[in-house]
Amino acid sequence: MCGIVGYVGHRGALPVLINGLKHLEYRGYDSAGVLTLHNSVFEGEKKVGKIALLEQAFQHWQPAGTLGIGHTRWATHGPPSHANAHPHLSADESVAIVHNGILENYLELRHELAQAGVELRSETDSEMIAHFLQWEREAGHDLIAALQRLVPRFEGSWGLLAVARDEPHRIVAARKDSPMIVGLGENETFLASDVPAILEYTRRVIYLEEGDIVDANPSDVRILDREGREVERSVHEIQWSLEKAQKGGEPHFMRKEIKEQPQVLADTIHAYLRFDDTGVGRINFPDLTLADATLQSFDRVVIAACGTAWHAGLVAKYLIEEFARLPVECQLASELRYAEPIITPNTLVIAVTQSGETEDTKKALIRMRELGATAVCVCNVLGSSIPRECEGVIYTVAGPEIAVASTKAYTTQVAVLTLFAIHLGRVRGTLEEERASALLRELDELPAVVRETLGCDAQVEEVAKYCSFAPNFMYLGRHVHFPTALEGALKLKEITYIHAEGYPAGEMKHGPIALVDNTFPVVAMLTKGRVLSKVMSNLKEIEARNGIIIAVKTKGLEVNGAVQYTIEIPETSEALSPIVAAIPMQLLAYHVSVNRQIDPDKPRNLAKSVTVE
Numbered sequence: 239m240c241g242i243v244g245y246v247g248h249r250g251a252l253p254v255l256i257n258g259l260k261h262l263e264y265r266g267y268d269s270a271g272v273l274t275l276h277n278s279v280f281e282g283e284k285k286v287g288k289i290a291l292l293e294q295a296f297q298h299w300q301p302a303g304t305l306g307i308g309h310t311r312w313a314t315h316g317p318p319s320h321a322n323a324h325p326h327l328s329a330d331e332s333v334a335i336v337h338n339g340i341l342e343n344y345l346e347l348r349h350e351l352a353q354a355g356v357e358l359r360s361e362t363d364s365e366m367i368a369h370f371l372q373w374e375r376e377a378g379h380d381l382i383a384a385l386q387r388l389v390p391r392f393e394g395s396w397g398l399l400a401v402a403r404d405e406p407h408r409i410v411a412a413r414k415d416s417p418m419i420v421g422l423g424e425n426e427t428f429l430a431s432d433v434p435a436i437l438e439y440t441r442r443v444i445y446l447e448e449g450d451i452v453d454a455n456p457s458d459v460r461i462l463d464r465e466g467r468e469v470e471r472s473v474h475e476i477q478w479s480l481e482k483a484q485k486g487g488e489p490h491f492m493r494k495e496i497k498e499q500p501q502v503l504a505d506t507i508h509a510y511l512r513f514d515d516t517g518v519g520r521i522n523f524p525d526l527t528l529a530d531a532t533l534q535s536f537d538r539v540v541i542a543a544c545g546t547a548w549h550a551g552l553v554a555k556y557l558i559e560e561f562a563r564l565p566v567e568c569q570l571a572s573e574l575r576y577a578e579p580i581i582t583p584n585t586l587v588i589a590v591t592q593s594g595e596t597e598d599t600k601k602a603l604i605r606m607r608e609l610g611a612t613a614v615c616v617c618n619v620l621g622s623s624i625p626r627e628c629e630g631v632i633y634t635v636a637g638p639e640i641a642v643a644s645t646k647a648y649t650t651q652v653a654v655l656t657l658f659a660i661h662l663g664r665v666r667g668t669l670e671e672e673r674a675s676a677l678l679r680e681l682d683e684l685p686a687v688v689r690e691t692l693g694c695d696a697q698v699e700e701v702a703k704y705c706s707f708a709p710n711f712m713y714l715g716r717h718v719h720f721p722t723a724l725e726g727a728l729k730l731k732e733i734t735y736i737h738a739e740g741y742p743a744g745e746m747k748h749g750p751i752a753l754v755d756n757t758f759p760v761v762a763m764l765t766k767g768r769v770l771s772k773v774m775s776n777l778k779e780i781e782a783r784n785g786i787i788i789a790v791k792t793k794g795l796e797v798n799g800a801v802q803y804t805i806e807i808p809e810t811s812e813a814l815s816p817i818v819a820a821i822p823m824q825l826l827a828y829h830v831s832v833n834r835q836i837d838p839d840k841p842r843n844l845a846k847s848v849t850v851e
């Protein structure tokens with residue numbers, strides 16, 4: 239997620255912008271820029287890298303001006319570069335903007351500008367906003383009218399600020415899906431993507447609502463709702479510390495990121511899935527660059543990943559084999575590097591990685607390419623190393639994941655891999671269109687289902703009270719929930735230091751059931767699908783040995799008396815259930831960690847990105 243700061247008031251804008259962006263650094267970014275307006279001239283700087291580099295640029299000159307905008311960029315369209323960094327200027331440099339979000343219809347907008355001969359200076363979708371605002375102002379509209387006329391043409395998400403060099407006391411803003419707040423000072427107004435940016439100056443904050451447009455000057459803020467009506471929004475007195483504000487009011491980044499999943503899943507799914515006028519779901523991976531004929535030529539898929547990313551790859555194994563009828567091997571990258579896999583030019587290797595920097599995954603991928611495979615990756619960080627080693631990339635749009643334990647990265651990885659499996663099945667003619675369309679419609683609605691699933695938090699918190707000090711856990715799942723069991727066990731191990739095993743439920747009777755007794759919580763995945771009755775009978779075996787069963791089950795599903803604790807999740811089709819079932823897994827690990835007085839954001843011995851072998 240990008241960071242945004244805007245200021246109009248009596249102070250010099252530059253330090254307000256720089257301080258504000260520094261308080262947003264925790265959000266993760268790859269470039270930063272600021273711009274102020276003084277005597278109808280925009281002045282500023284943009285730098286790739288940390289804000290400290292930007293600060294150095296102002297050692298010997300500070301642009302004057304009491305109005306300005308600033309931005310830290312988390313790249314989604316176009317890699318980190320000076321040209322792609324915000325703020326962006328219109329062609330005639332009369333308007334400047336900063337933007338957080340994704341314009342999903344950026345191709346048609348870009349085409350319109352190209353038709354008019356506008357030379358874009360960057361690869362971003364955001365820059366286009368400045369050009370269109372210039373056009374509206376040339377048509378005689380002032381900045382707020384220009385923004386009101388322009389916003390209905392956008393599809394996607396935005397938190398944006400705009401300033402015009404001939405309107406020196408005005409900042410306008412618009413928000414949809416990307417948070418934006420207004421800070422109210424004494425004869426000064428602040429706008430930002432998040433509270434931490436402005437806490438140093440004011441604690442009086444308005445949280446803008448979906449579709450709001452703001453017309454701000456130092457002493458007055460007008461807010462217009464999505465119908466253009468002027469509305470009053472509540473002013474909140476923020477009581478949080480700066481640190482708590484950076485977590486969105488949550489106690490930990492992990493909890494904040496668990497709760498971000500509905501939004502980042504929507505951002506990720508809608509980046510690649512759009513429905514045409516006939517209601518048919520169209521999948522487009524702009525950075526994949528593999529023609530249909532190439533996808534049809536593959537006779538085998540090898541997935542290489544580590545940790546949570548490997549679990550996402552395991553889900554993809556089941557789905558690609560079912561939808562695309564291709565054999566899939568999902569290998570731990572650290573093992574694949576030293577194995578002697580059978581790789582041919584018809585092998586597709588998919589690296590799955592949140593950070594794009596995991597050494598084991600990178601080295602495995604390089605070796606597979608040396609053996610002749612075609613390599614693509616699923617990654618969350620534009621400009622990271624592993625995408626540069628691939629012929630194609632599918633980016634997740636999870637935003638920076640700060641907590642060491644991966645949550646939103648996992649569910650967005652599974653979402654894009656599900657989309658890819660459906661795409662492969664369509665291209666190879668092995669997935670009936672009726673099923674593909676039904677899955678895509680369900681995927682389109684999945685963020686709302688995940689939001690509903692977050693409602694199980696209270697149930698999970700109750701369950702965590704009873705098992706936070708158990709010495710061991712077992713997680714059981716079959717088929718697409720075998721990876722869910724592995725992921726649940728890993729989450730628990732990582733942030734509670736309790737030993738936990740993820741196991742195929744059908745394997746219990748082949749040995750591990752000897753472990754079961756009444757000190758041994760067993761978390762079982764009981765969701766509707768082809769293996770439900772089998773898992774039910776596995777639980778009978780555990781009940782007979784006094785095991786403690788915690789069932790993550792489809793809402794309304796009757797379970798036999800064997801289950802001591804239940805956590806209910808909404809019904810989905812089997813193929814999409816791993817995304818939903820991940821939520822209670824994450825929450826259980828989180829609550830147990832907190833009950834054990836461990837900081838779930840910074841577990842011992844772990845790093846967010848393992849760049850060593």
Ligand code: AGP
Pocket residue numbers: 544545546547590591592593594595596599642643644645732845846847848
């Ligand atoms: C997940 O909770 C862990 N932090 C870890 O297993 C992680 O998934 C693994 O190190 C892979 O990282 P990557 O996705 O950045 O490649």
